[in-house]
Amino acid sequence: MTMENIHENELVMKRLFENIVEGDLGMSVASAEKLYSNGVNAETIVTQCVEPAMKSLNDKCTVDNFNLLEIMLSGRAVMSVMKILFLSKKFPDTTIGTVVLATMEGDAHDLGKNILKMVLTASRYKVVDCGKNCSVEKLIDAASAEEDLLVIGISGLITSTIPLLQKVKEILVKNNLGHIKIMAGGAALKQATAESLKVDYLGETAFDGLDYIRSLHN
Amino acid sequence: MNSLERVAATVNFKTPDRTPVIAQVFGHAAVLAGVPLGEYLCDGKKIAECQINALEHYGNDAVFALMDVNVETEAVGSRLKYSENEYFSIDSYAVSDKIDIDKLEVPNPEKAGRMPELLKAARLLRREVGDDVVVVGNAIGPLTITTQLLGMEKALYLAMDYPDVFVKLLDFSTEVCMTLGNALIQSGAHLVIVFDPSASSSVVPPGFFRELELPRLKKVFASFKQAGSTASWLHVAGQIKKILPYYPEIGVDIANIDYYVSPEDVKKILPNMCVNGNIKSLSFTDATPEGIASESANLLGNLEDRGGFILSSGCEIMPNAHVENIEAMVAAVR
Ligand code: B12
Numbered sequence: 141m142t143m144e145n146i147h148e149n150e151l152v153m154k155r156l157f158e159n160i161v162e163g164d165l166g167m168s169v170a171s172a173e174k175l176y177s178n179g180v181n182a183e184t185i186v187t188q189c190v191e192p193a194m195k196s197l198n199d200k201c202t203v204d205n206f207n208l209l210e211i212m213l214s215g216r217a218v219m220s221v222m223k224i225l226f227l228s229k230k231f232p233d234t235t236i237g238t239v240v241l242a243t244m245e246g247d248a249h250d251l252g253k254n255i256l257k258m259v260l261t262a263s264r265y266k267v268v269d270c271g272k273n274c275s276v277e278k279l280i281d282a283a284s285a286e287e288d289l290l291v292i293g294i295s296g297l298i299t300s301t302i303p304l305l306q307k308v309k310e311i312l313v314k315n316n317l318g319h320i321k322i323m324a325g326g327a328a329l330k331q332a333t334a335e336s337l338k339v340d341y342l343g344e345t346a347f348d349g350l351d352y353i354r355s356l357h358n
Numbered sequence: 359m360n361s362l363e364r365v366a367a368t369v370n371f372k373t374p375d376r377t378p379v380i381a382q383v384f385g386h387a388a389v390l391a392g393v394p395l396g397e398y399l400c401d402g403k404k405i406a407e408c409q410i411n412a413l414e415h416y417g418n419d420a421v422f423a424l425m426d427v428n429v430e431t432e433a434v435g436s437r438l439k440y441s442e443n444e445y446f447s448i449d450s451y452a453v454s455d456k457i458d459i460d461k462l463e464v465p466n467p468e469k470a471g472r473m474p475e476l477l478k479a480a481r482l483l484r485r486e487v488g489d490d491v492v493v494v495g496n497a498i499g500p501l502t503i504t505t506q507l508l509g510m511e512k513a514l515y516l517a518m519d520y521p522d523v524f525v526k527l528l529d530f531s532t533e534v535c536m537t538l539g540n541a542l543i544q545s546g547a548h549l550v551i552v553f554d555p556s557a558s559s560s561v562v563p564p565g566f567f568r569e570l571e572l573p574r575l576k577k578v579f580a581s582f583k584q585a586g587s588t589a590s591w592l593h594v595a596g597q598i599k600k601i602l603p604y605y606p607e608i609g610v611d612i613a614n615i616d617y618y619v620s621p622e623d624v625k626k627i628l629p630n631m632c633v634n635g636n637i638k639s640l641s642f643t644d645a646t647p648e649g650i651a652s653e654s655a656n657l658l659g660n661l662e663d664r665g666g667f668i669l670s671s672g673c674e675i676m677p678n679a680h681v682e683n684i685e686a687m688v689a690a691v692r
Binding site: 245327 | 566
């Protein structure tokens with residue numbers, strides 16, 4: 141790699157960061173492809189552009205100043221960038237843990253879950269998405285199929301799913317999966333406490349969820 | 359005063375005989391009557407019977423001809439996953455990449471999907487309560503119909519990537535909303551509450567609301583008024599502090615307020631508008647009757663003197679809510 145190349149790459153890295161923050165899908169993909177073809181490795185791209193860009197979105201995640209649209213646009217750009225990086229080459233060692241996500245049966249809301257998925261994917265976690273309206277059985281099947289599963293993340297927007305959520309820990313234990321942690325979040329659940337929901341952690345924002353997962357293996 | 363007079367007086371900042379109380383009891387009416395929620399959501403006669411039963415039980419000031427947020431999208435062509443005891447969800451969306459938006463047809467409320475049953479509910483309820491109790495019909499707002507036709511994420515990405523196509527779909531949704539709302543008023547609803555959760559600042563920024571949804575809601579409520587609606591009631595869930603200043607321009611008479619908005623905010627932002635709210639929905643399942651009583655007393659203490667206040671939950675009271683908690687809220691105004 142020439143000096144000129146290195147200099148160019150630095151500029152493109154900066155651009156990619158901005159493209160993601162601005163939620164520009166086309167430019168984000170173009171910048172990522174440019175870096176990749178210049179020989180910058182995927183891990184560098186993720187840790188130096190994608191992760192910091194997602195982190196800067198944290199400020200847009202407060203109750204009073206919440207900008208879902210911007211987060212979604214950035215998230216979409218990130219997902220496309222990750223796809224390019226993951227598809228062009230296999231990076232088994234770039235995923236640093238596995239998370240299963242769902243919203244429970246009876247709950248058709250999934251925006252919050254999808255944001256969490258974007259944030260975790262951007263931070264190199266493998267996310268198994270069980271979708272919305274997910275039955276406990278389906279959740280347990282997905283959890284037992286994963287080796288080295290760190291956490292099950294449950295997003296809840298309607299309170300009527302709380303009784304179902306409260307049973308998940310118990311069912312995990314019955315299936316010898318008691319070591320798997322459960323974290324919860326979403327507008328309905330965050331009005332409650334982790335203890336009353338029988339989960340290990342209750343997060344305000346998607347980024348709190350990320351911090352919690354990180355705390356499990358750091 | 360009967361309920362209708364009481365609510366009308368309150369909306370106009372005149373002094374009612376007591377503060378009106380409206381429990382947002384929808385699917386809960388089915389549970390209260392021992393009817394499976396899934397049956398209730400498809401059957402106008404059951405809705406009317408269960409709502410009357412809830413009215414007799416709780417004695418609050420309104421009944422609702424209201425199913426869920428999927429009525430319009432189903433009538434246009436979305437397929438739903440029906441369920442016996444839960445609210446339904448959407449299995450496949452009416453609008454996909456292959457559908458020509460210009461060819462979409464506004465559904466006829468007398469024929470399409472569950473709309474005829476909803477009209478039947480309004481008709482039966484009005485026949486039953488006459489002008490004693492407020493009969494509230496329900497239509498979904500343009501933006502939420504659009505997100506329910508396409509799926510939330512697809513709709514929002516469309517708005518950003520192809521704004522012209524999005525606006526076309528939003529205009530179509532506006533027609534759907536107006537057609538159903540007007541049919542409800544013709545069928546006997548005194549007024550129509552417009553639900554527009556996707557317009558919440560929890561979902562779209564206030565600028566988006568102002569540019570795209572405000573003019574359409576204005577048109578919708580103007581047409582309801584022309585059809586004879588008693589008042590314009592707007593219900594946007596979640597955080598809405600930044601869009602409340604637009605409500606007067608939309609022509610809203612009653613603004614639903616969730617727990618994110620405080621009585622102080624109301625006094626500051628909407629000094630001349632009637633509001634209903636704002637006890638947390640979760641409290642009706644989680645808290646005790648004493649808790650609800652004290653929350654109610656607090657709200658009354660804060661807003662009763664100002665006038666223009668209807669005691670209510672901030673959102674839907676969920677089907678599994680505790681009966682005693684709803685009773686406690688109603689008792690607070692007596
Ligand atoms: C948009 C919306 C909808 C959309 C959902 C579209 C979709 N694809 O998700 C539509 C219109 C479809 C909808 C439908 C309904 N809705 Co709705 N909806 C909302 C609204 C306005 C915003 C929710 C939202 O998406 N916010 C944005 C997201 C990104 O925020 P979030 O999920 O909280 O996520 C953030 C954090 O919480 C966190 N997070 C989320 N999950 C997790 C998980 C973990 C593990 C962690 C760590 C963090 C985390 O990350 C995110 C970013 O930081 C809320 C109002 C509110 N108060 O929130 C009502 C609300 C949630 N809906 C409600 C209801 C009742 C319904 C319906 C039942 C209405 C009906 N009667 O038919 C139906 C649901 C049908 C069903 N079976 O579920 C109620 C729930 C009341 C209650 N007490 O439970 C609310 C509170 C408002 C209301 N009017 O009553 N709704």
